[in-house]
Amino acid sequence: MSEIVKKFMYVNRKAPYGTIYAWESLEVVLVGAAFDQDVSVVFIDDGVYQLTKGQDTKAIGMKNFSPTYRTLGDYEVKKVYVDQASLAARGLTQDDLVEIAWEDMETEEEVENIVEVIDSAHLSALMNESDVIFSF
Amino acid sequence: MSILHTINKSPFERNSLESCLKFATEGAAVLLFEDGIYAALTGTSVEAQMNGALETLKIHVLGPDLKARGFNEDRVIAGINIVDYADFVDLAAASDTVQAWL
Amino acid sequence: MSDMIDVDGKQYAVDEEGYLANLNEWVPGIAGVMAKQDNLELTDEHWDIINFLREYYEEYQIAPAVRVLTKAVGKKLGKEKGNSKYLYSLFPYGPAKQACRFAGLPKPTGCV
Numbered sequence: 001m002s003e004i005v006k007k008f009m010y011v012n013r014k015a016p017y018g019t020i021y022a023w024e025s026l027e028v029v030l031v032g033a034a035f036d037q038d039v040s041v042v043f044i045d046d047g048v049y050q051l052t053k054g055q056d057t058k059a060i061g062m063k064n065f066s067p068t069y070r071t072l073g074d075y076e077v078k079k080v081y082v083d084q085a086s087l088a089a090r091g092l093t094q095d096d097l098v099e100i101a102w103e104d105m106e107t108e109e110e111v112e113n114i115v116e117v118i119d120s121a122h123l124s125a126l127m128n129e130s131d132v133i134f135s136f
Numbered sequence: 137m138s139i140l141h142t143i144n145k146s147p148f149e150r151n152s153l154e155s156c157l158k159f160a161t162e163g164a165a166v167l168l169f170e171d172g173i174y175a176a177l178t179g180t181s182v183e184a185q186m187n188g189a190l191e192t193l194k195i196h197v198l199g200p201d202l203k204a205r206g207f208n209e210d211r212v213i214a215g216i217n218i219v220d221y222a223d224f225v226d227l228a229a230a231s232d233t234v235q236a237w238l
Numbered sequence: 239m240s241d242m243i244d245v246d247g248k249q250y251a252v253d254e255e256g257y258l259a260n261l262n263e264w265v266p267g268i269a270g271v272m273a274k275q276d277n278l279e280l281t282d283e284h285w286d287i288i289n290f291l292r293e294y295y296e297e298y299q300i301a302p303a304v305r306v307l308t309k310a311v312g313k314k315l316g317k318e319k320g321n322s323k324y325l326y327s328l329f330p331y332g333p334a335k336q337a338c339r340f341a342g343l344p345k346p347t348g349c350v
Contacts, residue, residue, distance in 0.1 A: 016201040068292045071298045074306045105309055124159045
C-alpha cells in the first residue's frame, strides 16, 4: 500500500477489436489496480463502443473481452465515466452499455452500476484534477 | 493543475484535434507534432477552429515536424508558437500531467 | 518450445511457467497431475476453488488477481472461505497463481 494516493485517469478513445488499444488499456487498468490508487476509467469518442452490450466475437476468432469490464468493480475501480456527447453522436444511450456493479465486502455498501454518463465540462474538470493520465 | 495536451494525428484523418479542443480548458497548453502539425497551417478547414481555440489555449507546434513535411513559419497560423525538441521537453516538465490525443 | 505434461497417457502443452497452453483442452485430471507435481493432494475444498475459478473465467474472461479472488470467493462461498489465510492454506504457492494453473487458466491478471 502506498501512503500517497494519486488520481489516475485512464482515457479510452478507440473502439474494441479493430486495434489493440482497448484490450491493452483494460489490462493496464487491471494490473494497475493492485497499486491502490484513486482510479477513474473514462470512455470518449469511439471508446464508448468498448462498453456496448451483446458483443460476440466467436465468428472473428478474437477474445471477447467485453465481459471483463464487469470485473472492474471487483478490482476496486469505482469510477467509470462515459462522455454523453460521444454516446449521442453514435446514436447510443446508457441502455446500450454494460452495467458494472461494485460492492464493498467490509461495509456491504453496494452500487448497482458505476457507469456514469456525464457531460464534457464535467469530464474536463475531472481530467484537470488527475495526477496522471494514461491515454489509449 | 495544468495539462499539456498533445496531438500527433492529422485533423483531417481523425477527431483528435476536435476532442482535444472539446476537453481542454482555459490556460491549458496544446502541442501539435508529427501529423498533428497540419492543424497549425493557414488556409485549412480547421483554421477558424484553431483561431477560436487560441483565445483560451496556448498552442505550440513542433518545428522539426513542420519542416519535415515541407512547411515553415510563413504557413503557421498567427499566435501559434513554434517550438523545438528541447521546448517540447520543457512544456511537458512544466505541466502536471500530459494527455495524448492519439 | 513448450513443455508437456502427461495426464492419463495424453500429452498437454504448458507454457514456461507451467500454465496450460490451450485452456479448452482442460480436463480435471490435469489439475490432479499438476497438484502431484506440487506435492499437494486435492480435496473437495481445493475443487471448490478450482471450479469457482473456471466459472469466473467463463463469465468474465479473465483469471482474477489474488485479492479479487478472495473477494469473489467470499461473496460466492461465504466469508469463512473468502480470506487469504484459508486460501493460502489450500494453495501454498499463492491461491490465484497456483489454483489458476490447476484450473487450466492463464496467469492471473494483476498479480505483481
